Amino acid sequence: MQIKLLVDGGSMKPGPALSQKLGPVGIPINLVITKVNDATKDFNGLKVPVELNVDTATREFDVKVFSPPVSELLKKELGIEKGSGAQKKIKVANASIEQIISLAKTKSQNLLSKDFKSAVKTIVGTCVSLGILIENKPAVEIEKEIDEGKYDKEINAMASVTSPDKKKDLDEYFAKIKKEQDKILQQEQAAKEASDAAKAAETPATATVTKPAEKTAAKK
Numbered sequence: 001m002q003i004k005l006l007v008d009g010g011s012m013k014p015g016p017a018l019s020q021k022l023g024p025v026g027i028p029i030n031l032v033i034t035k036v037n038d039a040t041k042d043f044n045g046l047k048v049p050v051e052l053n054v055d056t057a058t059r060e061f062d063v064k065v066f067s068p069p070v071s072e073l074l075k076k077e078l079g080i081e082k083g084s085g086a087q088k089k090i091k092v093a094n095a096s097i098e099q100i101i102s103l104a105k106t107k108s109q110n111l112l113s114k115d116f117k118s119a120v121k122t123i124v125g126t127c128v129s130l131g132i133l134i135e136n137k138p139a140v141e142i143e144k145e146i147d148e149g150k151y152d153k154e155i156n157a158m159a160s161v162t163s164p165d166k167k168k169d170l171d172e173y174f175a176k177i178k179k180e181q182d183k184i185l186q187q188e189q190a191a192k193e194a195s196d197a198a199k200a201a202e203t204p205a206t207a208t209v210t211k212p213a214e215k216t217a218a219k220k
Helices: 014-023 029-039 071-076 099-107 118-132 137-146 152-156 166-202
Strands: 003-010 047-055 060-064 091-094 130-134
Touching: 003 014, 003 130, 029 047, 029 060, 029 152, 071 091, 071 118, 091 099, 091 166, 099 118, 099 152, 118 130, 118 152, 118 166, 130 137
Parallel strands: 091 130
Antiparallel strands: 003 047, 047 060
């Protein structure tokens, strides 16, 4: 019997969802957690797909660990917590082509790609959805440049090391982009608040009429 889980690398914890999956099988949850955490400790801080192969007769099991999703690897590589909720407007990081190639090497065996160049493009495609720049450009532009052969030398050599000078230039460029983005977001927020205030001012206040209390005749 196979049980598929998505766990926090090296720090899986008990919970209702886990109990629901493991309870019917009859294997100790604490033992599963210990084995899974040991098997995924190298992926600390990442979401990791795990498969338990359980012998229902003996209740023995083994743990098979798969490579984390591309999005998780990108977030760890670039030091970001999450992707952009508005990919076309807000960018969250600036990667080098070497970093993309490095991740393609890590994931190539798990990707349904016809060749390594296609694997690199798969990583770039995830950058598009997360709002990640590559080489100071939107990831969609890098996809086109890969098709045009601009990065064939790096891809064929599987170059995966970014020089310190290049990394510095990429970081400085992104710092400028982020500053501009933050300024635009602040302006949009201020405009929204002004608009909300104007609408509130235009709405006439509903007058509350208090009906005078009836006089009670004094008893003789």
